[in-house]
Amino acid sequence: MRLHVHHSTTYSYAEPARRVIQLLRVTPSSFVGQSVFDWRIDVDCDAKLRERRDGYGNVIHMLYVDSPTPSLSITIAGRVLTEDRAGVVQGLPHELPPAVFARATELTAAGRAIAPFAADLARPGRPALDRLHALAQRLHDDLRFDTEATAVETTAEQACAAGHGVCQDYAHIFIAACREAGMPARYVSGQLFRRDGAHIQEAAHAWAEAWVEDLGWVAFDPLNGISTDDAYIRVACGLDYRDAAPIVGARSGGGSEELTVQVRVSELAGQAQAQSQS
């Protein structure tokens, strides 16, 4: 599927911010099943943008704004070709050994609420892949999607005990259960094309990848209870949300801020016809 992504993040400050520094993990890499044709980051004021790669292999940009600005808008636009590979992630540049993703973090520590999920996952008998699918399906069935109930610092255990959350909480719970059951798992942030027609969204998406012997990394979206397909654009990964959040930053001055995020992921159309004429 050819997807077009337009993701804008706008900060409005109560008074002009003196300096702003931000870390952007917003640039996807190409791998088997995902080709990035073009990708661009636009900032609406004079800024320095430095590109490098972090330890997880994500392409990151450091954004520095040195002059006072009343608002800051970061727009990411790009075109990507995706294929449905049933969630199997292969051919990523700069892979770390899977054991790196076996340890729990503060956000993904498993407690009493997650223990039953982990116990089910660890129960032998069925192949690991089936058990992971069952876990994703169960989280999809048991938890309730609620954008008001949790915040960025909510841990997997808290969200699981409360029984609701957003994509990030679903992914954290999934990861916590995997790691508790001895399977390496990691957090993935990215963009989702909504087949139901809701092309304009208020936030980007997040899901999880689990390491399956003989198959490699397999991505699951517990919010939707499925493995990822060609509607998913994989952008960054890490141990948990803190390692893979799209934009984190600091500023001096500026008072209170107001944040607006708008994400539009749509299917590129019209070119297939042009091709048949050539």
Place this chain on the structure above:
Amino acid sequence: MLSRTAANLYWIGRYMERAEFTSRLVEATIRLNALGDHAEADQSWRSALSVVGADQAFDATGESVGSLNARRHLTLSEANPSSIRSCLSQARDSARAARTALTVELWEAINRAWLTIRDRTSPGGAQATLNLVDSVKAEIRGFEGGLGRMLRSEGCWFLHLGSVIERGDSIARLLDVKYYLLLPPGQEVGGKLDRDQWMTLLQIVSARTAYRHLYGGALQPWLVADFLILRSEMPRSLIASAEETVALLSSFAARSGRQGQADRLARARLDRMQDLDIEAVVQEGLHEWLHAYLRENAAIDQAIAQQFRFG
């Protein structure tokens, strides 16, 4: 577009690039020999022949490696598939077969290049050969200019793809020959001949001034290797070819919505090269590294042929 047409366009790109490369190789070798004595001249023609893989075909003719024979073999011989005449002849044949997919400008440029060499029976003296390769080079620049004005669609991409794949191949072979074959026994590394040869190598890829601009100072072999392998600002470097290959294949994928093995191989190659520095290459062994590169380039060429069903 018919895959037959696509294959023809791809091969026009490859042959024109190869003709240009051979022209530059001949020119640079003549200029190199003008600096040295006669015994070295045979040696440098031998290495020029092995850069384009024509040394065995040359030996088969039974001629001695004199300047005239080698020049004829590289420019006019029909027995040598990578001579300038063979390349231009094949490019023109492909162009006739894919005439409707080419612009008038491109067709004329290819045809004119062919006409400059069609009726030549002898390369003549050194100066006459220089004049010949100069006019071939000028016509090929006309071809490249025509390419820049072509509609940016599949046809144009296939022509470009052919030339970047060919370019990667010839630059890798050029470097390999310089490192392992060129210096005759008894000549010291870093000596006068060695330095002249490095200078010649830069001249072949039209990068003498560019090298000075980037690195300054005296010629250092590993810096030349860095320049020709890993500097993407150098348009004929291996990494620039790798980048262009990825970009061109992406253009196809963006248009058709499909991608395949060639995209994956080309991306994997670029990812690996972007993380490389020249010390790592030299430690692994430049010769081994270049050979691995040549194999990979050939695999990408194969994958392209398969993906677009060149047949």
